[in-house]
Amino acid sequence: MIFVTIGSMFPFDRLIRAMDAWAATSPGEEMLAQIGAGGFEPAHMPWVRKLDREAYVRTVRGARLLVAHAGMGTVITAAEYGKPVVLLPRQGALGEHNNDHQADTAAWLRTRPGIRVADAEGDLPACIAAALAGEDAAAGAIGAHAPQAFLDRIRAFVAGPRPRSDPPGGLSRRRRG
Amino acid sequence: MVATSDGGHWVQMRRILPAFAGFELVCVGTEPRADPDLGPVRYYPVRNVSRANAHALPVLVWQLARAIRRERPDAVVTTGAGPGLIALALARHLAGSRTVWIDSIANTERMSLSGRMAGWVADAWLVQWEHLARPEGPHYWGAVL
Numbered sequence: 340m341i342f343v344t345i346g347s348m349f350p351f352d353r354l355i356r357a358m359d360a361w362a363a364t365s366p367g368e369e370m371l372a373q374i375g376a377g378g379f380e381p382a383h384m385p386w387v388r389k390l391d392r393e394a395y396v397r398t399v400r401g402a403r404l405l406v407a408h409a410g411m412g413t414v415i416t417a418a419e420y421g422k423p424v425v426l427l428p429r430q431g432a433l434g435e436h437n438n439d440h441q442a443d444t445a446a447w448l449r450t451r452p453g454i455r456v457a458d459a460e461g462d463l464p465a466c467i468a469a470a471l472a473g474e475d476a477a478a479g480a481i482g483a484h485a486p487q488a489f490l491d492r493i494r495a496f497v498a499g500p501r502p503r504s505d506p507p508g509g510l511s512r513r514r515r516g
Numbered sequence: 517m518v519a520t521s522d523g524g525h526w527v528q529m530r531r532i533l534p535a536f537a538g539f540e541l542v543c544v545g546t547e548p549r550a551d552p553d554l555g556p557v558r559y560y561p562v563r564n565v566s567r568a569n570a571h572a573l574p575v576l577v578w579q580l581a582r583a584i585r586r587e588r589p590d591a592v593v594t595t596g597a598g599p600g601l602i603a604l605a606l607a608r609h610l611a612g613s614r615t616v617w618i619d620s621i622a623n624t625e626r627m628s629l630s631g632r633m634a635g636w637v638a639d640a641w642l643v644q645w646e647h648l649a650r651p652e653g654p655h656y657w658g659a660v661l
Contacts, residue, residue, distance in 0.1 A: 346523055347522055347523040348523055392547070392551055392552065392553075393552060410523065410524050411524035411527065411528060411621055411622045412523040412524030412525075413524075415527045415528065415661070416527055418661075437566075437567065437629075440622055440623055440624075440625070440626075440628070441622070443622075443624045443625045446624070447624045481661070483530075483531065484534050485531040485532050485534075485535075485658065485659070485661070486658055488658055489532075489535075489657060489658025489659065489660070490532065490534055490535040492657045492658060493535040493616065493618075493640075494535040494536070496591075496614070496616065496639075496640050497535070497536065497539070497590075497591040497593065497614060497616065498539075499614060501590060501612045501613065501614060502612070502614055502639055503608070503612040
C-alpha cells in the first residue's frame with residue numbers, strides 16, 4: 340500500500356492532485372491519501388481528511404512507501420518504522436506554508452537513506468518508481484528516542500531549581516484576594 | 517510540563533520524553549486527546565492558534581493560564597509552535613517555571629518566527645543545528661535525530 344500524506348496542518352492540493360493522477364495510471368496499486376483541509380477530492384484513490392494517531396501509525400506500518408510533504412512528523416515517523424518516503428516540499432510562494440523551510444528541510448534530507456525528494460510534482464512518478472524498485476526500506480528503522488547525550492542535558496537542566504521566586508500563592512490568587 | 521503542538525512538533529517531543537522519566541509529567545497539546553502511547557497522564561487540550569486564526573488567541577491564553585495555575589510546573593518544555601511559546605511566557609510569569617524552547621529540526625537555515633521570539637522567555641533557548649547556535653543564544657545541545 341502507498342500512503343499519501345500532507346501532514347496535519349495546511350492543505351496541499353498540488354501533491355494530492357498529482358498523486359490522484361498517478362493513481363489513475365496505476366490501478367493495481369492499493370493506496371490511501373490523508374488530504375487534510377484540501378479542496379480537491381481525489382477520484383482515483385481512497386482518501387480521508389485526517390487519521391487519528393493510532394490509525395496513522397497503523398497505516399504507516401502497513402505501507403510499503405509514503406509519498407508526503409517534507410514535514411518532520413511524516414519523515415521521523417517513517418524513519419521510526421523503516422519506511423521509504425518520497426517528499427514533495429511545500430512552497431511558501433504558492434501559499435502551501437508560512438515560509439519556504441520545507442525546501443531547506445528537503446535539501447538536508449535528500450542525502451539520507453530511504454528518502455527521495457521530488458523538486459516538482461512532475462518528478463513524482465520517477466521518484467516513486469525508483470523507490471519501489473530499490474526497496475529503499477533497506478535503510479532500516481531508527482530508534483524511538485533522541486540520542487542519550489541530548490536527553491541527559493535536557494534532564495539535568497529541567498531538574499534544576501526554579502530561576503525565579505515563585506510568588507506565594509501565585510499571582511492569580513493574590514489578585515483575587 | 518510539556519506543551520507542544522501536534523504533527524511534527526509532537527513527533528519530535530516524543531523522542532525527548534525519556535529525559536523526563538521518573539518526573540511527574542503533565543501534557544498540554546493541540547489534539548483533543550493525549551497520545552495513547554503516553555499512558556495515564558494529565559492532559560490539557562488547547563486551541564491550535566497560528567497567524568491564520570489569531571482571533572482565537574484569547575481562548576488559547578485562557579486555557580494555558582488555567583493549566584499552568586493548576587499545575588504550577590517546575591519546568592515547561594516545548595518543541596513549538598506558537599502555543600508552546602505562549603505557554604513558556606505564561607509559566608514564567610505565573611509560576612516562575614524553568615522554561616525550555618527546542619526549535620524544530622526542520623529549521624535548518626533559520627529559526628521560525630516563534631523560535632526567535634522564544635529568546636525572550638526561554639531559560640534554555642535551543643536549536644537543533646549547530647550552525648544556527650550563537651554564543652549569546654540560541655544554543656545547541658543536540659538534536660532529536
